[in-house]
Amino acid sequence: MKKYYASAKDYRDAYVEQGLIMAKYFPLLLIAVTITIGFAHSILLNMQGLMGIGEIIAFVGLLTQLRFPTFISIFVFAMVRLAISGAERLLEIMKTETKIDQNIKGISMKIKGDIKFDNVSFTYPNSEIQVLQNISFKIKAGQTVAIVGTTGSGKTTLTKLLSRLYDITEGRILIDGVDVREYALKSLRNQISYIEQDIFLFSNSVFENISFGRTSSLEEVIGVAKQAQAHKFISTIPNGYDSEVGERGVQLSGGERQRIAIARAFLTDPPILVLDDSTSAIDSQTEDQIQRAMNTIRKNRTTFLITHRLSQIRWADLILVLRHGEIVAKGTHEELLETSDEYRKIFIKKFDVDVAQLKEVC
Incomplete structure (x- = not known):
């Protein structure tokens, strides 16, 4: 991997250097070639008696005056081509029709958070x-439900089905006794919040990133920042x-x-909250603080x-406990320690302890 990254960096540096050289010298070369060809042609016409010395001087002078407009034309042409390319990609995305039914006239009501997965199966589009x-x-x-399992077992996919990023292949997902497909899609998604490991922040202020999606006062933003244990570090920057x-938040650390x-x-106060490895980049001390805040704030929401x-x-x-897309065990922590080999293996491997020691850790 180190060799790959080194080669990729060398290629990038060479490509950037090539671009700089082209940007600096290609317009100059173009002007020089134009003037040279024009001057040579005017000399030829002079030798044939078709052009005088004064006309040659005037012609070369006019060519020289065209340097700046030529530079601008080349720059504008490059920018227009870049804009057209970007516009084509944007239009392609905007014209793409989703296969998910928006159900605009569907149910729009405040969700409580009772959730039932009823014999749900799912296959990605264009896949068998x-x-x-x-x-x-x-x-x-x-209530809080934790989903564990090896990589590729379907943990994230399961939560994505809640907000209908995909529609299930078989079965039903019920929220408050109503099939998710009967909700207006906008209403459904507005009441489910996802916090993932790969956080996307906009190139904007801390305040606007926290209040994104709703109009909020500074006091409200500070309040939720304190709950998320973010106020202290925000105050120091x-x-x-x-x-x-x-x-993408490059000025901040992952945590x-x-x-x-x-x-x-x-701040959005959703009735359903999905935390997908959301504390992976947070140290143990900060995690403990956030955990205490979450214990308070998730009392009235399904997590x-x-x-x-x-x-x-x-x-x-x-x-x-998921394995290859199936639930191989479910229950409380204490129940699974007693009944599920799959569950015990996850933590025995992680902590390098036996079952008895694991129970002591817990």
């Missing part, structure tokens, strides 16, 4: 591989909540970006946890 098979479980509003975070995202989710952090999983009301 079934990602989820016969998933069935039920949780009450305000220049300009505080008015500080620019840079493209700081995730706390901003958690504060954003707190899905995708994580392998035992400190979070052990408090879940229901734990689902």
Whole structure:
């Protein structure tokens, strides 16, 4: 991988250098060639008696005056081509029709958070591989369900089906006893918040990133930032909540970006919250602080946890163990330690302990 990254960097540097050389010297070369050819042609015409010395001087002078317009024309042409290319890609995306029924006239009501997966199976479009098979479980509003399993077992896909990023192939997903396909899509998605490991922040201020999607006062933003344990570090950076975070939040660390995202989710106050490995870039001390805040704020919301952090999983009301898209075990932490080899293996491997020691850790 190091060799690959080194080769990619060398290629990028060479490509950038080539671009700089072309940008600097190609217009000059074009002007020089034009003047040279024009001057040579005018000399030929003079030798044939068709052009005088004064006319040659005037002609070359006019060519020289064309240098600046030529530079501008080349620059504008390059910018226009770039704009056309970008516009074509944007139009292609805008014209793409989704296969998901928006159901504009569907149900638009405040969700409580009772969720039931009834024999749900799912296959991605244009694929024959079934990602989820016969998933069935039920949780009450305000409860927390943790989803664990190896990479590729379908954990994230399961939560994506809640907001109908994809429609299920078989079965039903019920929220408050209503099939998710009967909700107006906009209403459904507005009541489900996702916090993922790869956080996207806009090149804007901290305040606008937290309040994105709704009109909020500074006091409200500060309140949720305190709940997400973000207020302290925000107060220490220049300009505080008015500080620019840079493209995709490059001015912040991974843990700081995730706390901003958690504060954003707190502000929207969704009845359903999905945390997909959202504390992976946060140190243990900060995680403990956020966990305390989450214990308070998720009392009245249904929460899905995708994580392998035992400190979070052990408090879940229901734990689902997935393998190859199927639920191989479900129950509380204590129940699964006693009954599920698959569940025990996850943590025995992670902590390098036996079952007895694992129970002591818990």
